[in-house]
Amino acid sequence: MKRVQVISDSGSKKDDNRFTYTKLNSPNALDDYDINIIDLNNDYLWRNEDNSNKAINKSNDFRSISKMIKNSKKSQIVVMLPQNVDFRYYYNRVYGSYEYTKPLKDMIPNMTVIIGGLTSSIKKCSIAFENTLTEVGQEEIPAAFYFEDNPFVGKTYSIRSGKMTTVLLDDIYYTTLELSNEKRIVAFLRFIGLLEEKAEIPDWFENIVMFDDQKQKTIIQNSKKQIADLEEQINLSKEVLNSNSKYKSILYTTGDELVDVVKEILSDMLGIDLSGFVDEKKEDFNFELKGKIYIGEVKGVNHNVKRENVSQLDLHVNGYLDDNTDKTQNDIVALLIINHQKNKDPKDREPVNGQQVKLAEKYGSLIVETTMLLELYSDYKSGTITRDAIIELFDQVGLLEYKYHNIEHSVIQNNRAKRENAWLFLVFIGTVFDYDFVILCYNNSKCNV
Known part of the structure; x- marks a missing residue:
């Protein structure tokens, strides 16, 4: 059913929940409804505290609604004229009552002027008093007034006298019918074609x-x-x-947000539980795995890796060794997991400076870029690399340079320090054996040194 708003000061008259009732001083937007009915048939509406029967107390409300009607683009407007109620005016505040009373039938010109403050086109109509009945569907609805000698489109007429009781003027329906309940309103709207007549499905x-x-x-x-x-x-x-x-957020985050996700990734890849780790504002994580103590610093910065980033991790390692005199540097796996140049797209980030890599080698720590950590984790989740292989990768110093080669337990990249030692060893062997073969062997990583 179409949405219908009834604007009235006569209070709620709901028979069911099909209609929305609002007051003259606070109506809803007209175009929120398909049909808006402005009910003027209310005794309390036709009153004026001043000594005049040419205006009402609600004149300001009429002007507001008049502007809403002019601005309405799609809603159908129906104005229900009053029945022959008494107009009361000149309020006596001492006695709390109105001094004068006049039936609307005796002041039709003034009634028309008052309604004209709401919709000016009503002034084109000639309204006369006569009590009639109009048949609307199965209803016989009374009316106290009718429209006489009007060259406008009539929509309803009284049963026997044929007096026009509803007129369509300037796209506004004016009716003198007493539509006192929803049953009559629905019958009326269907009769004039604003509601479609549809049989109820059994x-x-x-x-x-x-x-x-x-x-x-x-x-x-x-x-x-x-x-x-x-x-x-x-x-x-x-x-x-x-x-x-x-x-993937470890590519742009910093602080606790970065630390929490990195710890979650490490927990999954390494099969550890970091939930019991207590952050004492030193290292960001500390755990034991396969006889090694892992100490980690997690950073998110806009610049490249700096000396202080590497040094800070070394401070944590030395602090741990001071507190645990039974441990040595060989028992420690020191990881600097860093999201450097986080304000840049990963593909535009500069490589880690070689000086910081050498410093990490000196301190016996490993720099792990978050881009590389994601590559490792992605391959781990897909089964390309195993947990044991990752543990071996972390047991290096310098810079983690992981490249995925579909291997499992072999270490993919040796750290720079081991390569230098391997190179010196190969040079020594080359003096004894075929030097060219030894060089080829080293470059192809086929020698197991």
């Missing part, structure tokens, strides 16, 4: 199966199941994407 109708009803119902049922399955898959995929985005 309960038994749903059980009538003809043509290809069953086939179409089956298609609908199957399609709904497919949609439900697809929506479930979409939700699962969204959850995975959200999880992936969380891990």
Whole structure:
């Protein structure tokens, strides 16, 4: 059913929830409704505290609604004129009552002027008093006034006298009918064509199966199941994407947000539990794995790796060794996991400065870029690399230079210090054996030194 707003000061007259009732001083937007009915048939509306019957106390409300009507682009407007109620004016504040009373039938010109403050086109109409009945559907609705000698479009007429009781003028419906309840209003709106007459579907109708009803119902049922399955898959995929985005966030985050995700990645890859780690504002993580103590510093910075970043990790390592005199540097795996140049796209980031790599080698620590950590984690999740291989990769110094080669337990890249030692050893061997073969062997990484 169309949306209908009844603007009235006569209070709620709801028969059901089909209509919205608002007051003259606070109506809702007219174009929020298909039909707006302005009900002027209210005793309290036709009053004026001043000594005049040419205005009402609600004149300001009329002016506001008049502007709303002019600005309405699509709503149908129906104005319900009053019945022959008494107009009361000149309020006596001592006695708390009005001094004068006059029936509206005796002041029709002034009534028309007052309504003209709401909709000016009413002034084109000639209104006369006469009690009539108008048949609207199955209803006989009374009216105290009618429109006489008007060259306008009539919509309803009284039963026997044929007096015009509803007129369409400048796209506004004016009616003198006493539409005192929703039953009458619905009958009236249907009669003038603003509401479509539709038969109510009976309960038994749903059980009538003809043509290809069953086939179409089956298609609908199957399609709904497919949609439900697809929506479930979409939700699962969204959850995975959200999880992936969380891990990828280590490419731009810093602080606790970065530390928490890095610890989650390490916990999964290395099979450890960092939930019990207490952050004492020293290292960002500390755990034991396969006889080694892992001490880690996690940083997110806009610049490249600096000396102080590497040195800070070394301070944590030395602090640990001071507190644990039974441990040595060989027992420590020191990791600087750093999201450097985080304000840049990873592909535009400069390589880690060689001086900081040498400093890490000197301190016996390993610089792990978050870009490299993500590569490791992605390959771990896909089964390309195993946990043991990752543990071996972390047991180096300098800069982690992981390249995925579909291997499992072998270490992919040796650290720079081991390469230098290997090179010296090969040079020595080359003096004894075939030097060219030894060089070829080293360059192809086929020698196991």
